[in-house]
Structures are given as C-alpha cells and as structure tokens.
Amino acid sequence: MARNSANWSETRRKFIATTGLAGVGLVAGCVGGDDDTADDTDDGTTTEPDEDTVIEWVMNPAEDTIDIEVQYQPLFEAIEAEFDVEIEGFETANYAATAEALDAAGPDDPMFADTSPGAVPDLGEEIDVVGMREAFGSEQYFGTLVTTAEARDEHGIETVADLEGEEVAMGDIGSVSGGMAPLWILEDAGLDIGNAAQGGRAEDFQFRTASHDVAVEELINDDSIMAAGAGEFVTVPHVPAEQLEEEFPDLAEISPDFADAGTREPELHMLNTSPPIPRAPIVVNAAWESELRDDIEEFMRDAGTELFEHDPFDLRDALNLDLPDEMIEEIDEEGGADIDDYPDADGDDWEVFQDHELWFSGIEAADHETYDPVADFASDLGIEFEDI
Numbered sequence: 514m515a516r517n518s519a520n521w522s523e524t525r526r527k528f529i530a531t532t533g534l535a536g537v538g539l540v541a542g543c544v545g546g547d548d549d550t551a552d553d554t555d556d557g558t559t560t561e562p563d564e565d566t567v568i569e570w571v572m573n574p575a576e577d578t579i580d581i582e583v584q585y586q587p588l589f590e591a592i593e594a595e596f597d598v599e600i601e602g603f604e605t606a607n608y609a610a611t612a613e614a615l616d617a618a619g620p621d622d623p624m625f626a627d628t629s630p631g632a633v634p635d636l637g638e639e640i641d642v643v644g645m646r647e648a649f650g651s652e653q654y655f656g657t658l659v660t661t662a663e664a665r666d667e668h669g670i671e672t673v674a675d676l677e678g679e680e681v682a683m684g685d686i687g688s689v690s691g692g693m694a695p696l697w698i699l700e701d702a703g704l705d706i707g708n709a710a711q712g713g714r715a716e717d718f719q720f721r722t723a724s725h726d727v728a729v730e731e732l733i734n735d736d737s738i739m740a741a742g743a744g745e746f747v748t749v750p751h752v753p754a755e756q757l758e759e760e761f762p763d764l765a766e767i768s769p770d771f772a773d774a775g776t777r778e779p780e781l782h783m784l785n786t787s788p789p790i791p792r793a794p795i796v797v798n799a800a801w802e803s804e805l806r807d808d809i810e811e812f813m814r815d816a817g818t819e820l821f822e823h824d825p826f827d828l829r830d831a832l833n834l835d836l837p838d839e840m841i842e843e844i845d846e847e848g849g850a851d852i853d854d855y856p857d858a859d860g861d862d863w864e865v866f867q868d869h870e871l872w873f874s875g876i877e878a879a880d881h882e883t884y885d886p887v888a889d890f891a892s893d894l895g896i897e898f899e900d901i
Contacts, residue, residue, distance in 0.1 A: 566598040566805065569618075571626040573604070573611040576726040576747065576868070583831050584869050585627070588813070591820045595812055596805065608632070608687025615640055618798040623806065625797050630689045633794060633884035634891065635898035642880050643795040643810045646873035649769040653789035655745045656694020659752065659781040661732060664739045673702035673784050676740055680719040682728040683742030686710060686896065689887055691725045694787035695742025696894055702785070710894040733779060740784060746770050746872065751781040761786055777864075790890075791883055795876055818874045825866075832869060834862040 570589065572581045582589075582602040589600040605611045608629050615632070616639055618624045625643065626632070633642060645652060658681075664670040670679070676699065684691020686709075693710075700706045705716035723731060725743040729751070732741035741748070745768050749757070754774035757765045764786050765771050795813065797806060825844040829836050836858050843850040852863045891898065 566596075566623065567601050568592075568598055568623040568625065568809075569614075570600050570602045571605060571611050571614045571624060571628070572602055573606075573608050573628060577724045578726055578865075579868055580832070581627075583828070584871055586827075586831070587821055587823055587871055591816070592809060592812065596809060598805070598809075607685055609685075612636060612687070615796065615798060618800060620800045620802070622798055623801050623803075625795060625809075628793065628796055629687060630791055630793050630884050630887045631687060631693065631891070631898065632796060633881055634888040636796075637881075639799055640796040641799045642883065643797050644814050644876035645794050645879035645883055646792050647875040647877050648792065648872060649874050651767055651769050652792055652877060653767050654690060654770075654792055655764050655768065655789060656690035656698065656742065656787035657745050657748045658695050658698050658740050658742050658784040658786075659729070659732070659748045660740045660784055662780060662782060663736075665782050668739060670739050670784070673698055673740075674704070676702075676784075677704055677717045679739040680721070680737055681740045681742060682721050682723055682731040682735075682738050684725055684728060684744075685722045686712070688725070688744075689790055689793075689890070690744035690787070691728065691742060692722065693890060693894065693896070694790065697890060698742070698785050698787055700894065706894070710896045729781075732781075745786070748781060748783070749774050750777040751775075751779065752783045753780060756783055763789065787890075788886075791879075791886060792873070794879060794884070813876045814878055816875065821871045821874050823870060828869060829866060832862075832865055834866055835859040836862055836866060 570585070572585065581604055585602065589602065592598065593600055605614065608631065611626055611628050612632055612635055615624065615626055615628075615636055626640075632640065648654070658673060660670045668679075669675055681695070681699070683695040686692040686696070696706055696710055699715075699718065704718060707714050707716040709715040709720065721731070721738075722728075725747040728741040728743050729747050732738050745764065749764070749768060749770040750773040752774055754765070754771065757771060757774055761783060765774075767789060797810065825841045829841055837855055840850050840852075840855045840858055852858050852860060
C-alpha cells in the first residue's frame with residue numbers, strides 16, 4: 514500500500530450535524546490563521562495574517578460504526594498537500610441533512626460532498642457531479658434484502674413474498690441501496706408498500722429504519738425482525754459465495770464485495786437484490802465557481818489508486834487497534850494479510866481496520882445523466898425527491 518505522510522496525532526476540527534443541520538456552521542471562502550488580527554512590523558506598517566482556503570466536505574455515513582473522516586483521510590490529505598488548502602469534514606445525520614447543506618450553500622461556500630446517488634436527481638442544478646466513485650473496477654452496486662437461517666428454517670422466510678405481515682429493518686428512503694432499493698424489491702415481489710416511500714406506513718409489512726450496518730445488526734439480534742435491507746457492502750460478507758453464484762450471478766460478477774462473500778458470521782441468506790445501481794457520486798456546490806474547484810475536480814478524477822489507500826500503520830494508530838506490527842508490515846508490503854496467520858491479533862479489531870479502508874479506488878467522470886436510472890427507480894416507487 515502507498516505510504517502517506519499523515520500525522521494521525523494531529524487533531525482535526527469536526528462539525529457534526531446530529532439532527533438536520535443543527536450545530537453546523539457552514540464555513541465560506543477563507544478563514545484566518547491562528548490569529549485573525551494584523552501584526553505590527555518594526556517599521557510601523559502592518560501585515561495581514563496568512564489565510565488558508567477552507568473547503569467544506571459534507572459526509573453522510575452509510576454505517577454508524579465507521580468514523581468516516583478517518584476513512585477519508587488519504588483523499589483529504591492528498592488534496593490538502595496538492596493545493597495548500599484545508600479540508601473541513603463534517604458528518605451529517607442522514608442523507609436529507611447532506612442535501613440541505615448542499616442546497617444552502619452559496620457562491621462563497623466551497624463545498625464538496627460524499628452522498629447518495631439519489632442526491633443527483635434530488636438537487637438537480639444545485640450541484641455538479643464531480644464523478645462517480647469506482648470500487649476496484651466496478652461502477653455499479655446493489656441494494657439487497659437478507660434474512661437469517663433461523664428466520665428461513667423456523668419461520669418459513671424463503672422468498673421476499675414470505676415477508677407479508679412481518680417486520681423488516683432497512684435504511685431511510687434517502688439511501689438508494691439501503692432504503693429505496695429494498696422497498697422496490699418488496700413492491701416488485703407483490704407486497705403493498707402503502708405510502709412507505711413517502712414517509713408513511715406499508716400495508717403488508719412493518720418496517721423500521723436504520724443505517725445499513727445497524728439494520729443488519731437488528732436482524733441478527735432481534736428475533737422479531739425477519740429481514741434487513743442494506744447495501745451489498747454490508748450484507749454480502751455474510752452470504753455464502755455458492756448462493757450468490759447460483760442465484761444472483763449478476764452480483765457475483767459485478768460486485769467487488771463478492772470476494773468477501775461468506776467471510777463473516779453469522780451466515781445470512783440472500784432473498785433478492787435490486788437491479789444494478791450506479792455507484793455513489795462525489796458532488797460539488799454548483800454555485801461555487803473557481804479555478805481551484807476545477808483543478809481539484811480534475812486532480813481527483815486523474816488520481817491513481819494509491820491516492821485512495823491508507824498508510825496501514827497510521828490507520829491502525831488512528832483507530833487504536835490491537836494489531837501486531839508484523840501484520841501491518843505485511844499489509845503495507847503485500848496489500849493485505851490473513852488474520853489466521855496472526856493468532857495474537859484481535860479479530861474484532863481486524864474487522865474495524867478493514868471497514869475503515871476507503872471503499873472506492875477511483876473517481877470516474879460522470880454527470881447528471883449517469884444517475885437517470887436512480888430517477889427511474891424513484892419513479893417506480895412514486896417518490897418525489899422533495900418529499901425525502
């Protein structure tokens with residue numbers, strides 16, 4: 514893996530929106546250095562303080578267990594080093610809050626965002642698409658519905674139609690793969706989703722909303738929940754590769770997550786997947802027009818895979834994980850390691866380490882039309898994006 518010169522002990526300021534935009538101060542243009550007053554010189558004149566360009570980066574995490582700003586450090590630090598700017602990441606509570614932040618940004622607000630594919634048809638001309646994130650050669654991914662072996666064997670949940678009258682956990686509707694796609698799968702199977710897509714209730718099943726990883730955790734830990742809807746990146750590691758190859762060959766062929774199929778306990782059963790979805794975009798506040806913005810966009814699209822890779826030692830230390838130096842050295846030199854070769858390594862820490870590696874390996878050129886399939890998806894469900 515590429516070695517970055519990150520200093521993980523350096524503290525970053527972090528803005529967190531716990532509900533909507535509460536607590537978020539959008540930083541516009543430039544801000545002063547450590548002292549925002551002018552300094553006197555020996556000849557009696559004054560000099561203005563240095564100003565660093567601050568760029569807001571809005572992030573809505575798909576998984577509650579991920580520190581998304583740690584995850585994004587390779588990209589942030591590469592941009593900062595190349596352009597002498599400061600990236601201020603702030604984490605929103607959900608997709609709607611990310612859309613609100615972008616919608617509120619004006620010409621003097623430098624702002625990029627990590628967001629859902631649904632943000633593109635939702636915000637329209639308020640944003641420009643920098644590019645579509647590519648995951649190790651794959652430009653598409655899937656929403657999924659999974660169940661447990663117990664639900665299948667003891668409650669007869671073998672198909673999506675068997676979920677009639679049952680409870681399902683899934684993402685909020687602003688998440689295409691975690692919320693919109695599972696609802697589409699349920700409706701496609703003949704279940705009446707009522708006005709669930711508009712924030713109401715379904716007629717043929719009950720549902721609760723959570724992030725991707727929490728929805729799967731609730732399925733595993735709560736016997737009253739019969740299925741979970743989530744993006745493939747959370748569910749596929751729990752599903753045997755044999756089932757995916759036999760029943761869902763498109764996912765097995767397209768998804769880079771297929772390489773991890775069946776590697777995590779407990780084993781889950783795939784009920785169905787959505788059609789392929791264009792991967793999530795990086796977007797930018799369209800009202801902010803500058804050469805700097807254009808240069809940063811071009812830099813991200815032209816970057817090689819090494820720009821998106823963590824220094825494994827820095828990542829381990831940032832997350833305070835109990836993983837031996839020898840293991841981290843192998844990851845650094847070989848690009849990976851087998852935890853079975855390191856009996857002293859903590860298995861849970863190894864999963865945390867893997868989950869915090871940046872999930873995409875490049876940013877491909879894309880535009881609004883790239884995300885037309887998402888708009889069509891929403892149309893099938895009767896979703897008006899302004900209602901999300």
